[in-house]
Amino acid sequence: MSRRKFLRQAGALTSGLILHQQLMAAFSSSLQQTINIGFIGCGDRSRGILSIMQELPAEFKVTAVCDILDFRLADMLKAVNDPNVKGYKDHRKMLEDKSLQAVIIATPLNMHYPIAADALAAGKHVFLEKTMTYNIPEASKLVQLAKQHPSQVLQVGHQYRYVPLYFRVKEMIEKGYLGKITHIDCRWDRNWNWRRTVPEGYTDKQINWRMYKAYSGGLVAELLSHQIDFINWAFNTHPDEVLGTGGIDFYKDGRETFDNVQVVLRYNKENMIGNFGATCGNSREGYIFKLKGTKGTVALLVNEGVFYPEPATRKELQVVDGVSGATKIEWNKDGGIPILKEKGKDGTWYALKDFHACVTEKKKPTSNVITGATTAVCVHLANAAAYTNTIQQWKPSYNFSS
Amino acid sequence: MRPFFILLLACFYLAAARPREMQPWQLSGFAQGTSWHITYYAPDSVASHASIDSILDKLDSSLSIYKPYSLVSQFNRCTDSLQIDEHLANVVNASFLASQNTGGIFDITIQPVTQAWGFGPIKVTDMPDSLTISNLMHCVDVRYLSLKGSVLFKQKPCVSIDVNGIAQGYSVDVLADFFEWKHIENYMIELGGEIRLKGLKYPGAQPMRIGIEAPAESEFEPAMMQKVIRPANGAITTSGSYRKYFQSKGQKISHIIDGRTGYPAKNELISVTVFASRAIMADAYDNALMAMGLEKAMQFLKQHPDMAAYFIYRKKDGAIADTASTFFDKFIFVE
Numbered sequence: 001m002s003r004r005k006f007l008r009q010a011g012a013l014t015s016g017l018i019l020h021q022q023l024m025a026a027f028s029s030s031l032q033q034t035i036n037i038g039f040i041g042c043g044d045r046s047r048g049i050l051s052i053m054q055e056l057p058a059e060f061k062v063t064a065v066c067d068i069l070d071f072r073l074a075d076m077l078k079a080v081n082d083p084n085v086k087g088y089k090d091h092r093k094m095l096e097d098k099s100l101q102a103v104i105i106a107t108p109l110n111m112h113y114p115i116a117a118d119a120l121a122a123g124k125h126v127f128l129e130k131t132m133t134y135n136i137p138e139a140s141k142l143v144q145l146a147k148q149h150p151s152q153v154l155q156v157g158h159q160y161r162y163v164p165l166y167f168r169v170k171e172m173i174e175k176g177y178l179g180k181i182t183h184i185d186c187r188w189d190r191n192w193n194w195r196r197t198v199p200e201g202y203t204d205k206q207i208n209w210r211m212y213k214a215y216s217g218g219l220v221a222e223l224l225s226h227q228i229d230f231i232n233w234a235f236n237t238h239p240d241e242v243l244g245t246g247g248i249d250f251y252k253d254g255r256e257t258f259d260n261v262q263v264v265l266r267y268n269k270e271n272m273i274g275n276f277g278a279t280c281g282n283s284r285e286g287y288i289f290k291l292k293g294t295k296g297t298v299a300l301l302v303n304e305g306v307f308y309p310e311p312a313t314r315k316e317l318q319v320v321d322g323v324s325g326a327t328k329i330e331w332n333k334d335g336g337i338p339i340l341k342e343k344g345k346d347g348t349w350y351a352l353k354d355f356h357a358c359v360t361e362k363k364k365p366t367s368n369v370i371t372g373a374t375t376a377v378c379v380h381l382a383n384a385a386a387y388t389n390t391i392q393q394w395k396p397s398y399n400f401s402s
Numbered sequence: 403m404r405p406f407f408i409l410l411l412a413c414f415y416l417a418a419a420r421p422r423e424m425q426p427w428q429l430s431g432f433a434q435g436t437s438w439h440i441t442y443y444a445p446d447s448v449a450s451h452a453s454i455d456s457i458l459d460k461l462d463s464s465l466s467i468y469k470p471y472s473l474v475s476q477f478n479r480c481t482d483s484l485q486i487d488e489h490l491a492n493v494v495n496a497s498f499l500a501s502q503n504t505g506g507i508f509d510i511t512i513q514p515v516t517q518a519w520g521f522g523p524i525k526v527t528d529m530p531d532s533l534t535i536s537n538l539m540h541c542v543d544v545r546y547l548s549l550k551g552s553v554l555f556k557q558k559p560c561v562s563i564d565v566n567g568i569a570q571g572y573s574v575d576v577l578a579d580f581f582e583w584k585h586i587e588n589y590m591i592e593l594g595g596e597i598r599l600k601g602l603k604y605p606g607a608q609p610m611r612i613g614i615e616a617p618a619e620s621e622f623e624p625a626m627m628q629k630v631i632r633p634a635n636g637a638i639t640t641s642g643s644y645r646k647y648f649q650s651k652g653q654k655i656s657h658i659i660d661g662r663t664g665y666p667a668k669n670e671l672i673s674v675t676v677f678a679s680r681a682i683m684a685d686a687y688d689n690a691l692m693a694m695g696l697e698k699a700m701q702f703l704k705q706h707p708d709m710a711a712y713f714i715y716r717k718k719d720g721a722i723a724d725t726a727s728t729f730f731d732k733f734i735f736v737e
Contacts, residue, residue: 021527054554064737077547117446172622175622177622287634296622307622309622318629320611320612320613320630321599321603321610321611322439322441322592322597322599322610322613322638323592323595323612323613323614323615323616323627324595324596324597324612324613324614324615324638324639324640324675325591325595325615325640325642325673326595326615326617326640326641326642326643326673337622339622342525
């Protein structure tokens with residue numbers, strides 16, 4: 001099934017299982033071709049991607065792994081568990097390997113651009129973790145670079161574009177089931193310091209790079225970028241104005257990135273406000289993603305979602321004493337309708353399937369350099385607003401096109 | 403002073419002797435994978451939520467294909483016969499009659515085929531091919547079942563049953579019997595869109611109104627009403643292809659499987675709403691009428707004047723239309 005045809009038909013999807021099949025059909029390649037792939041950066045994210053990739057042996061063969069930290073490299077080689085896989089400390093050396101067709105880049109944010117540029121120059125297909133780049137100039141440069149390598153795939157790891165639940169929500173928005181959406185509320189909270197233990201012989205900056213502005217965009221880049229990207233995708237839009245605030249409000253432990261942040265994105269074309277916030281000082285609500293429309297609310301967890309119709313849409317039910325219809329939907333006891341009856345696979349699974357299909361069939365990924373650049377700009381505007389207490393405006397130069 | 407006192411006493415006496423006013427009592431909950439709502443009219447509450455739950459639990463443990471311990475599941479696993487309870491026996495007997503009357507379109511032994519099409523308790527990932535269906539159809543025939551006393555027999559070990567098409571209707575009847583036993587004369591019982599109603603609503607002694615749902619493309623769209631009816635005492639059930647179907651290769655696969663062929667019904671009907679005296683009857687025939695298609699369904703109703711039906715269908719030009727049998731027309735309510 002072609003992707004376009006799939007998207008046309010998606011309106012009739014009814015269950016998670018079928019959604020899984022259709023997503024699989026849309027993101028799968030008809031070509032039986034195994035891609036030789038290498039990992040650059042072997043932290044937790046790469047280990048997660050590796051475990052999912054190991055479910056896809058027909059699509060990918062891991063042939064090389066690279067990390068500048070010895071213990072990460074050793075752990076990754078152990079996890080790959082294949083004596084033929086080569087370990088590298090320098091990604092440029094790894095990229096010289098002609099048999100290597102593609103790379104996963106999952107490094108600290110400041111290294112995304114230089115490594116992606118090296119990989120493109122070396123003729124590799126690139127799966128680049130989010131956020132795409134550390135700053136806006138790098139986002140622009142990567143868009144230009146990708147244009148110079150039209151036969152190579154550059155996919156960005158904004159995986160909500162591949163999660164069945166989020167796919168379904170996008171469709172609900174497009175079909176108008178939520179009515180006019182005016183407000184979006186997102187949180188990604190925790191009640192811990194968001195730090196990793198530093199093994200002996202390593203520095204805090206090497207392990208806890210997310211705490212340092214030189215390497216990371218903090219909570220906004222590492223977490224909220226997912227939801228920001230989803231809104232860009234679902235509404236085919238970008239914010240026009242970004243307000244922000246934040247601070248190092250609880251963990252005064254030498255970190256530079258905020259442990260408490262709130263940004264407000266104004267979408268003029270959509271007449272919509274998006275609130276995106278995260279704190280390291282409370283875990284009561286944890287993950288929140290709510291889209292509020294005149295006809296109903298969608299409340300999302302990472303892999304579950306519930307639709308709550310607005311009371312007005314139920315009013316009609318009150319003029320009769322009973323309603324006869326085909327067997328009814330299962331309403332939650334709080335009046336919500338579950339969005340998926342069954343959980344699909346992890347978004348990364350579909351994202352990797354799409355990466356394989358794009359490489360083998362020379363297609364453009366759903367999460368590509370243009371969408372990745374757009375979301376990277378949003379993240380940087382949000383951080384700029386929060387760090388400098390200014391209102392950031394979208395500029396025409398941020399409107400990327402392929 | 404004295405006349406006033408006597409008057410006061412008389413008032414008290416009259417108040418005590420006059421029957422207390424009817425008022426609505428409402429109960430609702432979740433069972434059988436859907437919701438239920440009950441409204442009954444009585445001076446006092448006569449039924450608790452717990453008593454309804456316990457009736458529905460008992461029915462589930464007899465009839466549910468989704469409960470591995472149910473009698474239906476036990477029967478499907480057994481190779482020969484099973485001692486069954488009164489509920490399952492009632493449902494099986496009603497099923498025999500419905501199979502006979504519909505020429506096998508309604509058939510509870512269709513279970514292996516329904517499962518293969520993905521509408522059973524086990525998840526499937528691929529649509530069945532014609533060979534699979536023709537092999538499975540060797541296990542499908544209601545004549546492979548026989549009920550002797552309270553023992554249900556199967557002629558072939560592969561025979562298994564699915565009473566989902568009739569269980570909700572039967573459950574509604576059992577609940578109605580419960581209220582009858584409590585001497586309640588005015589009630590509306592609804593489970594998963596299947597309804598039994600009797601009498602009037604109070605205060606005001608007005609006839610009850612029942613909405614027939616319009617087909618919606620998605621469960622997230624607000625449920626709109628296609629028609630509002632004022633039926634006689636009896637049961638109203640609806641079968642529709644609009645809510646439960648799969649999409650495969652651009653085609654909608656309806657959950658309504660024709661027991662004669664083993665294939666999903668493909669015709670112009672989107673939903674059928676049936677009126678009958680009991681919900682088990684209405685429920686048994688709504689799916690069969692769906693499978694027949696509009697013309698044959700109308701003919702069928704002429705031969706069965708104890709039933710009435712309302713149809714929503716798609717015309718050849720794609721437009722959605724509705725029609726009803728003559729008997730049903732009388733219920734259609736015009737403000």
